[in-house]
Amino acid sequence: MTDSLFLTNSIQLPSGFSFSAVAAGMKASGRPDLALVNCSSGTTAAAVFTTNRVAAAPVHVGREALRASRGLVRAVIVNSGNANCATGEQGVRSCQQVCRATARGLGVKCHEVFPSSTGIIGVPLPVNRIVAKLPELVAKQAASAEAFREFAQSIMTTDTRPKLACAAVPVRGGTATILGVAKGSGMIHPKLATMLVYLFTDMVAGPGRLRRTLVEVCDQTFNCISVDGDTSTNDTVLLLASGRSEIPSNGAASNIFRGALLEVCQSLAHQIVSDGEGIQHVIELAVEDARSREEALRVARTIAHSPLVKTAWAGADPNWGRILAAIGNSGVPIKPSAVNIYIGQQQVCRGGCANGFDERAAHEHLSQSECKVRVQIGRGRHAVRFYTTDLSAEYVRINADYST
Numbered sequence: 001m002t003d004s005l006f007l008t009n010s011i012q013l014p015s016g017f018s019f020s021a022v023a024a025g026m027k028a029s030g031r032p033d034l035a036l037v038n039c040s041s042g043t044t045a046a047a048v049f050t051t052n053r054v055a056a057a058p059v060h061v062g063r064e065a066l067r068a069s070r071g072l073v074r075a076v077i078v079n080s081g082n083a084n085c086a087t088g089e090q091g092v093r094s095c096q097q098v099c100r101a102t103a104r105g106l107g108v109k110c111h112e113v114f115p116s117s118t119g120i121i122g123v124p125l126p127v128n129r130i131v132a133k134l135p136e137l138v139a140k141q142a143a144s145a146e147a148f149r150e151f152a153q154s155i156m157t158t159d160t161r162p163k164l165a166c167a168a169v170p171v172r173g174g175t176a177t178i179l180g181v182a183k184g185s186g187m188i189h190p191k192l193a194t195m196l197v198y199l200f201t202d203m204v205a206g207p208g209r210l211r212r213t214l215v216e217v218c219d220q221t222f223n224c225i226s227v228d229g230d231t232s233t234n235d236t237v238l239l240l241a242s243g244r245s246e247i248p249s250n251g252a253a254s255n256i257f258r259g260a261l262l263e264v265c266q267s268l269a270h271q272i273v274s275d276g277e278g279i280q281h282v283i284e285l286a287v288e289d290a291r292s293r294e295e296a297l298r299v300a301r302t303i304a305h306s307p308l309v310k311t312a313w314a315g316a317d318p319n320w321g322r323i324l325a326a327i328g329n330s331g332v333p334i335k336p337s338a339v340n341i342y343i344g345q346q347q348v349c350r351g352g353c354a355n356g357f358d359e360r361a362a363h364e365h366l367s368q369s370e371c372k373v374r375v376q377i378g379r380g381r382h383a384v385r386f387y388t389t390d391l392s393a394e395y396v397r398i399n400a401d402y403s404t
Helices: 057-069 088-106 127-140 145-154 207-220 253-274 293-304 307-314 320-328 359-366 393-400
Strands: 017-022 034-039 044-049 075-082 113-120 163-171 174-183 196-201 236-241 282-290 340-343 346-350 370-376 382-389
Touching (some): 017 127, 017 145, 034 127, 075 145, 088 113, 113 236, 163 253, 174 253, 196 253, 207 236, 207 253, 253 282, 282 293, 293 307, 293 370, 293 382, 320 340, 320 346, 346 359
Parallel strands (some): 075 113, 196 236, 282 370
Antiparallel strands (some): 163 174, 174 196, 340 346
C-alpha cells in the first residue's frame, strides 16, 4: 500500500456525509442496531450485491432504488440483528415502509433512500420499533469521527471489532478523501463475502464511473477472500460520492482515485478475514502459473474451502497432500507432475511429489497468526492472491448457537 493510506485510527471524514446510530431493540444485547448516513444533495452512488439467489428484501429494494433514482442517494438506513431475508412480500413492504419513513424524516425522495439489513434470517423486521426510533436517529446525526465510529459499531453482528480504512486522494487542485467501513466475520465467500461495506468520498464522479471502478476493485479485493465458503443473502458494497471537494475523478485523477479506493478495499477485506469467526490463522494463498485469472481463482477457492485443508491449518499441520488433493479436485485440468507447493519459504511438494523439508519449521510458520502458502500449477502466467482462514472448533461453537 502507498503512503496515501491512513490506518484505522486516523479517520478523516469526506465532506458531505453525517452519521448516527441508536438502539431499536433488534440486538438482544441492547446495543445500537439502527444506523443512518445522511448524504448531501447530488451524491452519486453505485453498488455491488450478493449473487445468492435467496437475496434479502433490502437487496431487492436497494437495487430498485438505484435504478429509480439513476444513481442518486440522499440517505442510507441500516439495521443489524435482523436480516429481513426469507420474509416474503411482507419483508419487502416492511423495508419500503422504513425507507418512506426515513425519507419523510429527512425531507428527501423515497427512492433516494438506500436500505441494508444484517442479522438472523427468517425473522420479520420489527418495523414499528425502527420507525419509532427514526426521529432520534435523524436528530443525532453529526459529521464527526465519533458519529462515524458509532455507525461502524452499530452495524456489527458477530464481528469482534469495527473495520475502518481511510485514504487521501492527492490530485492537482487539492486532496480528496475516501473513507470505508465494513462488517463481516462469518459466511465470508467471494461474490461477495457476508458483509456490508460502505465507501464514502467527496470526489466528483458519475454513477457510471463509480460502478465501473467499484466492480473492478471488488473483483480484486472482496471477491478474493473467504472464511467458510458460504455466500450471504444480504451482501452489499455501496460507494457514495458527494462531490463536495469539487475534485473530478476523471482524466489524470482517474487512476489515482482507483488506486486509493483499491487500498481502502484491500484493507477492509483483510480486516474482515482477520476477524473471521473463531479463526486462529489468516492464510495468504498465492496461486501461480494459471492460464487465466479465473482459473487461478478456481484453484484458490477449492483449496480455501476444503474442510480438510482448513482443519490442517487450524492445527498448524503442514499436510501438503491435502492441498494437492484440493488442487486436483478444482476441475482445472492440471498435470500433477507440474504442481509445486510452498509453505512459507519452504518447498514441500515438487512435481506433485514430496520434497524434503523441515516439518518443524513449516509447523512454526503455520502457527503464526498470518501465514503464506504458495501453489504453482504449471499451466500459464496468470496468478492470484487470495486471503482465507483456518477452520476451528470455536467457529463451530459460534455458529452452532447463533440464533439463540
